[in-house]
Amino acid sequence: MTTYDNGLALVTGAAGGIGAAIAAQLTEQSYRVAAVDRKMLDAPPAGVYGYVADLAEPDAPAKVMFDVCRDLGVPTVLVNAAGVYRAIDLLETDVAYADEVYAVNVRAPMLLIKELIARHAPAGTAARVVNVASVSGQIGSPDAAYGASKGALIALTRSLGRAFAGAGIRVNAVAPGIVDTDMARRIPADRLASYLGEIPLGRMASAREVADAVLFLLSDQASYLIGTVVDVNGGMA
Numbered sequence: 001m002t003t004y005d006n007g008l009a010l011v012t013g014a015a016g017g018i019g020a021a022i023a024a025q026l027t028e029q030s031y032r033v034a035a036v037d038r039k040m041l042d043a044p045p046a047g048v049y050g051y052v053a054d055l056a057e058p059d060a061p062a063k064v065m066f067d068v069c070r071d072l073g074v075p076t077v078l079v080n081a082a083g084v085y086r087a088i089d090l091l092e093t094d095v096a097y098a099d100e101v102y103a104v105n106v107r108a109p110m111l112l113i114k115e116l117i118a119r120h121a122p123a124g125t126a127a128r129v130v131n132v133a134s135v136s137g138q139i140g141s142p143d144a145a146y147g148a149s150k151g152a153l154i155a156l157t158r159s160l161g162r163a164f165a166g167a168g169i170r171v172n173a174v175a176p177g178i179v180d181t182d183m184a185r186r187i188p189a190d191r192l193a194s195y196l197g198e199i200p201l202g203r204m205a206s207a208r209e210v211a212d213a214v215l216f217l218l219s220d221q222a223s224y225l226i227g228t229v230v231d232v233n234g235g236m237a
């Protein structure tokens with residue numbers, strides 16, 4: 001019988017893809033998981049508690065953190081895996097899309113981290129954060145809004161990692177390449193083929209492989225990593 005005695009983790013984007021794989025891995029490691037997504041989780045497994053929130057809304061990060069703390073206690077782990085990507089080129093990008101991408105991919109992680117730090121730093125308690133960025137934030141993307149947002153998330157990771165390390169709060173990130181999820185299936189076929197041709201391993205990552213890297217960054221084995229971005233891209237550069 002699982003005791004879930006490793007603490008509480010809040011995971012966004014937990015209904016599918018990378019977020020779901022991370023939530024599953026965390027429960028295997030005896031964490032309780034507050035699983036946040038825009039849609040209700042279908043029959044969440046033992047140890048997983050679903051929360052519905054649209055992180056594009058300005059007040060959503062503070063509200064969902066409040067609700068989780070009220071119901072389950074203060075998380076010691078935060079994984080920002082929610083993301084918006086629609087394979088929209090710059091000339092097709094409008095203000096609404098640019099704002100949505102920024103709100104979910106950058107603003108929501110920043111505000112959730114703020115809420116977590118506000119609960120841990122004054123008390124001197126430790127916490128760990130992993131942001132799910134992207135190789136697009138390092139090498140760019142035809143979807144300019146998405147690539148720019150992931151670059152901003154990497155900068156946020158490095159900034160907050162340095163700022164709060166002394167308070168016992170570790171902030172790091174993973175930067176996946178092409179991962180076999182619904183998001184990857186939105187990439188136009190010719191573009192996806194080109195991307196796959198740039199990967200020395202010759203295949204997409206599985207969501208589980210990304211989750212493995214996230215679990216490493218959350219572990220004591222990564223205790224000296226601060227503001228670090230771990231590439232999970234099969235050699236794509």
